[in-house]
Amino acid sequence: MDVKEPVTDQFYQAQKKQYSYLNLGPTHPATHGIFQNVLKMDGEVIVEATPTIGYIHRAFEKLAERRPFYQITPLTDRMNYCSAPINNIGWQMTVEKLLGVEIPKRVQYLRVIIMELARITDHLICNAVIAVDTGALTGFVYMFQQRELVYEIYEEICGARLTSNVGRIGGFEREFTPKAWEKIDRFLKEFPVVLKEFENLLSRNRIFMDRTIDVGGITAEKALSYSFSGVNLRAAGVDYDVRVALPYSSYEDFDFIIPIGKNGDVYDRFMVRQEEMWQSLSIIKQAMAKLPEGSFHAKVPEFYLPPKEEVYNNMEALIYHFKIVMGETDVPKGEVYHCVEGGNGELGFYLISDGGRTPFRLHFRRPCFIFYQAYPEMIKGSMLSDAILTMSSMNVIAGELDA
Amino acid sequence: MELDDQEKIIAVVNKKFEGEILQTEMLYDFLTATLKKDKIVEIIKHLYDHPDTKFQYLTTLCGIHFPDLNQIAIMYQLHNMVSNQRIRLKVYLPIENPSVQTLTTVFPAANWMERETYDFYGVIFEGHPNLKRILNVDEMTIFPMRKEYPLEDQVREDKNDVMFGR
Numbered sequence: 001m002d003v004k005e006p007v008t009d010q011f012y013q014a015q016k017k018q019y020s021y022l023n024l025g026p027t028h029p030a031t032h033g034i035f036q037n038v039l040k041m042d043g044e045v046i047v048e049a050t051p052t053i054g055y056i057h058r059a060f061e062k063l064a065e066r067r068p069f070y071q072i073t074p075l076t077d078r079m080n081y082c083s084a085p086i087n088n089i090g091w092q093m094t095v096e097k098l099l100g101v102e103i104p105k106r107v108q109y110l111r112v113i114i115m116e117l118a119r120i121t122d123h124l125i126c127n128a129v130i131a132v133d134t135g136a137l138t139g140f141v142y143m144f145q146q147r148e149l150v151y152e153i154y155e156e157i158c159g160a161r162l163t164s165n166v167g168r169i170g171g172f173e174r175e176f177t178p179k180a181w182e183k184i185d186r187f188l189k190e191f192p193v194v195l196k197e198f199e200n201l202l203s204r205n206r207i208f209m210d211r212t213i214d215v216g217g218i219t220a221e222k223a224l225s226y227s228f229s230g231v232n233l234r235a236a237g238v239d240y241d242v243r244v245a246l247p248y249s250s251y252e253d254f255d256f257i258i259p260i261g262k263n264g265d266v267y268d269r270f271m272v273r274q275e276e277m278w279q280s281l282s283i284i285k286q287a288m289a290k291l292p293e294g295s296f297h298a299k300v301p302e303f304y305l306p307p308k309e310e311v312y313n314n315m316e317a318l319i320y321h322f323k324i325v326m327g328e329t330d331v332p333k334g335e336v337y338h339c340v341e342g343g344n345g346e347l348g349f350y351l352i353s354d355g356g357r358t359p360f361r362l363h364f365r366r367p368c369f370i371f372y373q374a375y376p377e378m379i380k381g382s383m384l385s386d387a388i389l390t391m392s393s394m395n396v397i398a399g400e401l402d403a
Numbered sequence: 404m405e406l407d408d409q410e411k412i413i414a415v416v417n418k419k420f421e422g423e424i425l426q427t428e429m430l431y432d433f434l435t436a437t438l439k440k441d442k443i444v445e446i447i448k449h450l451y452d453h454p455d456t457k458f459q460y461l462t463t464l465c466g467i468h469f470p471d472l473n474q475i476a477i478m479y480q481l482h483n484m485v486s487n488q489r490i491r492l493k494v495y496l497p498i499e500n501p502s503v504q505t506l507t508t509v510f511p512a513a514n515w516m517e518r519e520t521y522d523f524y525g526v527i528f529e530g531h532p533n534l535k536r537i538l539n540v541d542e543m544t545i546f547p548m549r550k551e552y553p554l555e556d557q558v559r560e561d562k563n564d565v566m567f568g569r
Contacts, residue, residue, distance in 0.1 A: 054538035061523075062547060066554045097431060224484075227461050227512035240484055335430045337480065337491070339462075348463060350478070363478075365463040373515040402538060 019047060022384070026055050030388045032129060033398030037376075037387075044383050049376040053369075057402040064362040068327045069095050070169055070303070072362070077163035079366060080400040083122035083343035084164045085114045085154065090340035093248060094349040095169050098336045099300065106294035107171040108250040109287045113184070114157070114166060115249070115340075116280040116287075120191070121150045122343030123231075123273040123280075126395040130270050131202055133392045134211045139198045146194050149187045156180035170304040171297025184288070192281060199274055209267065216378050216390030217265035226374040229367050230345025232394055235272045236264030242341040253290070254283050266393040302329045327357035344368060344395045368400040408488060409434050415453050420446055433480075433491050440494040443479075444504040447492065450481065451509055458483050458490060461510040464517065466524035468498075470550045475501045475524050502527035523548035 025036040034055040040048040060075045067075070076087035089111050096103060128143040151161045156179050158166040167173065202208045218228070223236040233240055241258045243251040259275035261268025297304055301320045310317035323329050333355045339348035345367025354360040371394065379387040412434065413427055423446060426437040438446060450458045458481035467476040472495070479492045496503060505528040506513035517528045518537040525546035528534055536543065545552055 054540075057538040059547070062554055224460055225511050227510065238484070245484070245487055335433075335435070337431075337433055346462070348480075350463065350465065350480075352467065361467045363463070363465040369515065369519075370463075370512055373512070 017042065024384075024387070026052075030133065030392075032392060033396065033401075035391075035396070035398060035401070039384070039387070041384070046379050046382055046384065046387055049379055049387070051372070051375060053372070054402050056398055060403045061362055061364065064359055066358055068357050069331070069359070070305075070324070072359070073167075074163065074165045076364075077165055078399050079364065079403060080122070080343050080347070080368070080397045081162055082125050082395075082397060083118040084162065085118040085166045086122075086340060086342050087347060088164060088166050089115055089249070090338065090342065090347055091349055092167055092169050093340065094336060094338040094351055095303070096298075096300075097338050098332065098334050098351060098353060099169075099303065100332075101170060101298050101300050101303075103171070103249075103298050104294045105250065105292045107296060107298060109291050110172060110176065110296065111167070111249045112251065112254070112287045113284050114154075116283045117150050117153060117184075117187075119341075119343060120277050120280050121147050122395070123277050124195075126344075126392070127198070127270055127273050129392045130212070130266065130389065131198075131208070133389050134208055136202065136205075136208065139201050142194055143198055146187070146191050149183065149190065153180060153183045153187060156183055168297070168304055170300040171295070173297075173305075175296045184284070188281065188284065192278075195274075195277055195281075203271065203274065211389065212267035212270060212393075213265060214263065215266045215382065215386045216393060217263050217268075218374065218378055219264065222374070222377075223264060226371060228345070228371045228374070230342065231269055231272050231276070232264070232345065232371055234258065235261035235268035237262055242339050242346050246339065248338070248340060254286050256283050266389050269393045329357070331355055331357065339365065342367060344397070344400075345371065364403055366400045366403055368396050369403070372396050372401055408486075412450075412456055412488070412490060415450065415456050416446055419449055430491070433489060435491040435493065437493045437495070440496055440503055443492065443494050444506055444509065447479065447481065447506060448509050450490070456483065456488075457485065458488075460484055461506070461512050461516075462489070464506070464513060464520065466520040466526055466548070468524060468549045469495075473498045475526060475549075477503060477520065477526065479506070496526065501525060502529055504529050505531040507531060522546070525549070 020041050022039045022041050024039055025031050026034050036052040038050045039046050064072050064075060073088050073091055076091045077084040079087050124143045124147060128140040131139045154164050155161055156177055158164055218236055220236045220238050223233050224238060237260050239258050239260050244258060256279045259272050261272050305324055306317035306321055311321045331353050333353055335352045337348060337350045339346050346365065347367060348365030350363040351359050352361040379390050416424055420442055423439050423442055424436055425439060428435050450456045460482040462480040462482045464479050467478060469476065474495045475498055476493050476495050480489065482489045494503060505517060515537060517531055518534060520526050521528060521534055522536045522539050523546055
């Protein structure tokens with residue numbers, strides 16, 4: 001990044017005001033990811049910020065043009081890796097929409113459970129990190145212990161932890177095991193206690209409130225013009241949630257509220273996330289109570305890999321297995337956009353299929369990439385330590401930002 | 404989206420911008436309109452202001468390269484959050500000189516999205532405040548998402564992808 005004016009003694013004398021330039025990042029522990037910001041500082045006040053992004057750009061959109069649909073799921077893991085299952089399932093639902101597959105109710109409910117667990121992990125990391133950035137490390141450790149419980153649930157369901165690659169086009173690869181249900185039950189029992197404790201620790205804590213209220217705020221109008229979505233938009237007072245506006249995966253069956261904030265500042269974002277975790281817990285409980293009987297996957301033999309025993313013993317399964325792996329299945333031509341409420345906003349998949357085995361074009365609407373451009377404006381005139389806090393409260397995930 | 408609503412949106416555009424819409428179709432749940440490229444920003448501004456449409460949220464914007472047509476399409480997705488209607492607008496630009504007006508005058512959010520489109524497709528957005536590469540290195544000379552740039556080295560012989568690759 002080039003600094004606009006040369007920083008020389010003459011320059012300072014001519015300006016009469018002494019600015020200093022500070023390189024925040026690319027690898028700075030407080031930015032929680034690889035971003036660079038060149039800050040023009042007047043003392044400790046930020047006058048101007050120039051962000052540079054793309055340090056971990058991995059060309060997912062280009063890679064996706066060479067991969068069959070089921071191989072794109074692991075790419076989506078690596079976008080918002082704090083809530084990878086939401087990305088996976090969002091992508092699978094996009095393909096299902098293209099194919100016009102009818103998904104059994106049970107699969108939809110199981111997906112809701114996984115997606116809400118993922119939302120909880122996403123929000124708890126973000127909130128715990130806000131606390132760390134204000135100096136409260138204790139809550140962070142407690143919350144991370146709970147994240148571990150969720151990761152164990154993922155492990156039980158799909159075998160992976162962080163980059164989960166959960167499910168397949170059409171449903172899940174196997175039924176949830178009794179062990180998985182046991183772990184979900186344990187999480188539902190233990191987590192509310194910790195969450196309540198965490199909330200007690202911070203939500204009315206004078207030091208925390210002083211650090212976060214009226215810091216890094218944005219108005220609803222500005223947020224909309226910058227196409228904010230997710231928690232950051234809701235904290236500014238706009239009740240837009242994809243789960244309600246454009247329900248997918250049977251979200252219309254559940255009773256939950258969309259918490260909104262007022263000022264769009266760090267404190268509001270923290271509180272909205274906090275409330276959303278409670279709502280997610282309630283959705284999981286409702287889904288478990290109402291869980292219908294049925295199959296754990298839809299009948300899409302041309303896309304859903306058959307179980308291994310079937311492949312060895314059944315002619316049809318062997319044919320489908322071969323067709324899927326070798327990419328012989330016909331895909332309809334079409335153009336489809338599907339969006340889900342990701343960890344930090346409207347995560348969209350714009351897919352154009354020309355009938356080939358790979359997408360003709362796949363565009364990810366990545367919420368981070370879109371709202372991070374408002375960051376220089378949000379931190380203008382604030383202190384350096386507030387800029388760190390603003391960034392962590394926006395939940396900017398480098399993987400999603402750079403794709 | 405109901406049929407009446409679609410017609411209403413199309414009528415709003417047709418009333419002021421006669422003949423600008425080349426084609427409208429319903430792609431799954433999305434109303435898609437292909438437009439002539441010259442007045443695209445004015446039309447989006449009109450859709451933004453008009454009380455019947457009020458598309459005041461830019462969901463996303465991206466480029467698509469069609470090597471067969473020798474064209475690059477720009478896709479805009481707009482959202483009216485009050486009535487919960489969405490529309491996709493498309494313009495096609497010739498590959499030799501892909502340029503279109505910038506949307507940053509209407510939506511500040513278009514800034515980085517247009518930079519990304521420039522970065523990957525080389526589309527020039529006229530009037531953009533800071534049109535330079537965003538995700539790729541500044542030294543890059545090509546526009547990598549164009550179809551003529553294959554993902555892997557095509558002269559490699561150990562990896563024959565004639566059968567299964569694109």
